[in-house]
Amino acid sequence: MSAIGIRNEGMRIGGEIVFTDEAIPVHYPYTKEVVGYVPAGQAEHAHRAFEIAASYKSRLTRYERNQILQRAGELIGERHEYLARWLVLELGICHQHAIYETRRAQDVFQFAAAEALRDDGKVFSCDLTHNGKARKIFTTREPVNAISAITPFNHPLNMVSHKVAPSIASNNCMVCKPTELTPLTCLTLADILYEAGLPPEMFQVVTGWPQDIGDEMITNENIDIITFTGSVPVGKMIATKAAYKRQALELGGNDPLIVLNDLSYGDLDRAATIAVAGATGNSGQRCTAIKRILVQDSVADTFVPLALEKAKKIKFGDPQDPKTELGCVIHDKAAELFENRVYIAQKEGADILYHPGRQGALLPPIVVDKVPPDSELVREETFGPIIPIIRVPDNDDEVMRISNATKYGLSSGICTNDLNRAIAYINGLHVGTCNIWEQPGYRLEMSPFGGIKDSGNGVKEGVIEAMKFFTNVKTYSLPWP
Ligand code: NAD
16 A cells, blocks of 8 residues: 555534544555544434534525535545545545546536526416416425435445535535445545535534444434435335435446347447446446346357457556556455355356456456356346346347346446337336446436336436435415416
């Protein structure tokens, strides 16, 4: 590890930096070294933060919010190397993937800055019915009091950005509990926001073990909205505990890339590039990573060597080396679990075509062909850079049936040049997003994003949808036409 100094961080509560006696260590997955500590906060810390959030009424104008968000985006841009370095150290992804994440976060803030200026209030004339009157009805959006944000380990900067930027744009106050695994970048982001001019009451960060602080993040009486991104079991537990509170639950995925049989050799090569990049980006730790490649039988023998060739070219290793194209997963245990699933698939009849060996959390891009569709490897969310190929019949209805036979429904990608077939898949897949000739993860940071079934409760994120979700619509009418 290159010398950077261990970070000893405090929580950010009401403008103060708060430490506790006990601290949680943060490990660099590549070497397992401790790179930082955050406080093991307790329920009382979250309680205090929500009290501050709920009693603060932001008076920031649209222009002021725009300026803060704009400046925060610029600061992320100016400090992208510093942010990327900490993303590498706390998450273990390679520097190239970390830089990509900083660019995405920058986009989130730029879009939120633009959206802050837009008033989406509506106007209805009342003289358009049988019993019409000379009046008008108007709508306006008001912030709620306090939002609880609970974020996952896999995008420590971008996931928090997707919560806080729309919260600021809509004049809300948010308390965020980042994951205990990768909490450091979130704290850097908080400081960037304060430097950009954000009142500290509008974004506070608490840290801690879920068993100590988790319940308070869900049940505190001052919380109006919970916005959670993470795993299915925790999401469902929150849904039970939060009861009447408004909730956005963005959960796991098991996204397919579907390669259809109308493709030429050149097209299959392009599909293989998408498949390998989509399965290995962010070390396969994206909710929308390609977790299953469904290839129709008549093109599979051509597609598989192309995917194999691309996987073999990936330079995996030291996450800090700027030339590295694939770093670690979050820890050894995760890497071991995913590797074991590959071996189980092998016992079930799959062929391992490439597995150059695992070193701790450094899991290579393992290529597995002929994976049975019900194998644990592709049935569960395998959150690593595995490239599992499932050969499927040349019958689109059957392919859709196989694709839909998962409890998840986040996103999908389809490779075809036949518009009729593309439309049939868009209509037939039970997912939140369908991208033709793109990775399932492709999105704009402001376009609606979110899954159905076990992947989420249907509430969309993306800057525009999140701003709507974070506000209450007030309707009023005036006696003028
Ligand atoms: P996780 O569910 O283990 O943890 C997520 C957050 O919940 C963390 O902050 C954690 O500390 C907190 N948490 C855990 N137990 C809690 C409790 N009892 N009370 C309150 N909070 C608790 O998820 P993870 O492993 O960090 O993240 C990976 C998962 O997130 C994957 O399933 C991935 O697909 C999903 N994800 C989904 C999206 C999406 O937009 N749908 C995006 C990114 C990640």
